[in-house]
Amino acid sequence: MQNTSPFKPVRDQVTTIREDGSRRFLYPADAPGRFDRARRAAALALIAVYLLLPWVKVGGYPAVFLDVAHRRFHLLGLTLAAQDLWLLFFLISGLGFGLFFVTALLGRIWCGWACPQTVFLDHVFRRVERWIEGDAVKRQLLARAPWTPSKILRRAAKQAIYLLLAAAITHLFLAYFVSIPSVWAMMRDAPTKNWGAFVFIAAATGVIYFNFAWFREQLCIVICPYGRLQSALTDDHTLVIGYDWARGEPRGKPGSPGAGDCVACERCVSVCPTGIDIRQGLQLECIGCAACIDACDEVMARLGRKPGLVRYDSLAGLSGRPRRRIRPRMVVYGVLLVIGASVAGWSASGIRPxxxxxxxxxxxxxxxxxxxxxxxxxxxxxxxxxxxxxxxxxxxxxxxxxxxxxxxxxxxxxxxxxxxxxxxxxxxxxxxxxxxxxxxxxxxxxxxxxxxxxxxxxxxxxxxxxxxxxxxxxxxx
Amino acid sequence: MSADPNPHPTEPDVRPHVYDGIREFNNRLPNWWLFTLYATIVFWVGYWAYYEWFRVEPEGARSVELAMTRIDAAKLAATAAVNIDDKSLWAMSRNPVFVDAGRQTFEANCVACHLKSLRGKSESPTAIGPDLTDQIWIHGGDPTDLYRTVTQGVPAKGMPTWGPVLGPKRITEAVAYVLSHHKEGEPIVIDTSVSAPAK
Missing domain, CATH: 2.60.40.10 (Immunoglobulins)
Structure with a gap:
């Protein structure tokens, strides 16, 4: 197996930032497996929801239509006016408690499975890259190769598709605020007629293009606060992706005496989209994408060993202790979440036109x-x-x-x-x-x-x- | 790929401070992060030149002041635009556009007391408002008197202060509608007995 990661991640530094501050670009390898398939299905479903919400009509309005110009907010048949915006309190606090609850129970399941950054990056933009430039090894070779006409063509095609995708995502995003017919009308008009919308689309397309074409995991590692909240919201019984230290160590070639199950093939490192080594424990860079699980399970299967050397488990479970699902924080977060959701539902039912x-x-x-x-x-x-x-x-x-x-x-x-x-x-x-x-x-x-x-x-x-x-x-x- | 220049790999570069036992690596910031700092500096130069050096647009407090002046001017213009002298009110009372708009305002707001016929107490003794079609007026019968009475109201008798509710335009139209039931120059009687405070 070819090693596509000629770097050794350490916990003292961010892999993607070199010592001189320059960026180390990653070429994460493919990791086919059950989590890869499940994650793709979830991502496609979420993208379908994102695409369809402005089109599907509920009660005469698009399912989600945040009509800012008229200060009317249509959510799945419920119409809120500016006067009803106090309900936002419950939405935001509900999201907060929901986040607390889910993070304490399932760790960063959001990042790996549902966050738009991961959904669009892993399942749209990286698929385009894979399709045009080939697998991780080919991509890395192409990056190092001189600028031949073939490389220029491939790169130009990739960037052009990225731009188109970014523009499509942005136009649809705008539709959430002005509705599909207005977006379509504005697209057929001259840009000067809808200057504000045009500048928004151009700027947002630029930001989204930059994010998915270049910035990528930097958003999760440096910008997004969620990874940094992880240590406050999780505990030893939270479901995370981890490495079974006791079973894996000491690392060694198959058959060597006294060696654990880890054969030091570094597959888990080469598939990681944020460039960490999961065997060094839970880290803030980990977006919980489960690529290392699929990668390791494939190797273990080939060696005839049990899967799950890298697996979804709690830190307690990984160190051989029993995992408790119900902890005081689960009860507190859960009760707050239920109270918030009940009050929100009760208040929303009292909203009149x-x-x-x-x-x-x-x-x-x-x-x-x-x-x-x-x-x-x-x-x-x-x-x-x-x-x-x-x-x-x-x-x-x-x-x-x-x-x-x-x-x-x-x-x-x-x-x-x-x-x-x-x-x-x-x-x-x-x-x-x-x-x-x-x-x-x-x-x-x-x-x-x-x-x-x-x-x-x-x-x-x-x-x-x-x-x-x-x-x-x-x-x- | 890149050779690590750290000559003592076992001794990481750590900042001297310790908080709650937590120490900080002296790693370099990402270049793109530093670039955002440089970009804000460049932006600041442009901003300063725009507002302070060339003064292309007024900044901060001054622009708020100008905006407030514009709002005040617009408000004053809205009141100034309404011509409220007797002559123009009589003219409006003969213009069907004004009278029709006034009828709508009247029927939405005034009929509860003055009745749809405008005849108030003359039509029904239980009505609250006086007759607006006869020539007997309580608070003055000139068009500008009517306008004043509607705008300021007669709080002691229960005639509401309609000024802040309807605004000058709709009040003008409503007065034009009432005047459309009258003739310019008709004899007017001011009934002071009713204007004395009621029991």
């Missing part, structure tokens, strides 16, 4: 006209959807003798518009009290939702004709 508020009109809190007490309110209705809505207004909880004016006609509200209606309530003085709590109710003409708001009808202390009244008199007349 319109908003109703009511305030007391400027002026006195109440007016006394002869035998009646009058309160004046202003009902404000906001349509959060981008289609018009008609609301029927009514009140509930007032004495039967009360007269209500201002809510007779249904209110039609323009898409994302706002309407105000005066609400005048009169209650016979004999029936008025210091405060009567009532409800303003708005229901959609189609009967699909209902909004309500509790208000207080205020009045003087007691009716003037009651025998033991102190007659405080109308307050502000």
């Amino acid at each position: 319109a908003m109703l508020t009511a305030t007391r009109m400027v002026g006195a809190p109440y007016y006394v006209d002869g035998g009646t007490v009058r309160n004046q309110f202003l009902v404000r209705l906001v349509n959060k959807r981008s289609e018009k809505v008609t609301l029927n207004l009514s009140v509930r909880g007032l004495p039967a003798a009360a007269t209500v004016r201002g809510l007779e006609a249904p209110v039609e509200i323009a898409p994302m518009g706002e309407e105000v209606r005066p609400l005048i309530v009169q209650v016979p003085r004999a029936q008025s009290a210091l405060a009567i709590v009532f409800e303003v109710v708005a229901s959609d003409a189609a009967g699909s939702f209902r909004l309500s708001r509790a208000m207080e009808f205020l009045g003087p202390e007691a009716a003037p004709d009651s025998p033991n009244s102190h007659e405080p008199g109308p307050r502000s007349l």
Whole structure:
């Protein structure tokens, strides 16, 4: 087996940064195996989700459409307006607790299986590279080779495809914010007509191209904070990728006396996309891609040895101790996650396509006209959807003798518009009290939702004709 | 591939400080990382030249000040654009575009008290607002009086302060709609008995 990694990773330095600060480019070898296949399937499924979300419509809108221009956010049929953005608290804290929980249980499963950086790099951009330039050995030879027409052609083709892929990813990303038809319309227009979008696309394409063509694992090692959180979020019982030291050491050729199972073939190093040696233990560079497991299992199978010299296990399991799945931190993270998710679900179910508020009109809190007490309110209705809505207004909880004016006609509200209606309530003085709590109710003409708001009808202390009244008199007349 | 120049491979280059038993290797920063530092320095030179040297655009506080002035000017222009003298209000009351827009505002906001017919208490004694179609006015019957009454309201009697709710344009239209039920020069009676504070 040809060794494609003429370097020896050490824990004191980052393999991909040489002593002089220059970059050491990696040529990770192919590692076919069960994890490679499973990871590819997961990646293709995730890419399909990314591609389809802006196209598939749920409830009349794309499944995910973060309409920033109109401040309307459509998520799988749920429409949130700027007024509902407090829900983001639960989304972000939920993601936080979810991350804590998953990391404590399964380590960096996210990095190796679901992170867009890994998904696009390993399963799209590296596949293109593999297809055009060949396997790891050929790629390394090509990198060292002089610039012949053949090399120029291959490199140009690779970079051109990278650019196209980066542009496709970016256009689709933009579609999440402006929707597919708008992206298509802007693509057919002159760039000057949508200058902001054009500059965004150009800049984002440049960044994504640079990231996948050149920067690659540097993002995970130097930029991304997640790897550095690893030591705070994981413990000895977290599932990680590790090397069975007891079984493998001392390393030696097959058949040599006293040797462990590791034959020092360095396959695990040559397949590593971040250039580490997994046999040196858990390191922040490890993105948990499992390539070293597939590589080692293949060698072990060929030698007729048990697979799993490098395997998914906990640090406890790798050192022969029992692995505990349930630890105090799992319970704490899990409870917080469940609480957050429940509150988020409960809050999201209360989101309505319109908003109703009511305030007391400027002026006195109440007016006394002869035998009646009058309160004046202003009902404000906001349509959060981008289609018009008609609301029927009514009140509930007032004495039967009360007269209500201002809510007779249904209110039609323009898409994302706002309407105000005066609400005048009169209650016979004999029936008025210091405060009567009532409800303003708005229901959609189609009967699909209902909004309500509790208000207080205020009045003087007691009716003037009651025998033991102190007659405080109308307050502000 | 690259020969390691460290002459003492067993003694790694370590910084002198120790925190909680943690020591730091004296490894070199990646060149691309240093490049981002140099790039910010280059950017700073350009930024300084743009804002401080050539002053192509006003910076910081000054640009906020200018923006605030522009906003104030736009607000003032919006109020100035509304011509509220008697003559123009009468003219608007004869223009169907203004009257129709005013009717919509009136029907959304005013009918609760003044009724759809505008006749208020004259139509129904239980109505709250006075008749707006007769020649008897309580708070002045000139078009500008109407405009003022609607904008400022009569809080003591319950007429709301519509200025901040409807804005000058919609109030002008609503006044034009009310005036469309009147004739310029018709005799006006000011009823002071009603304008006295109610019981």
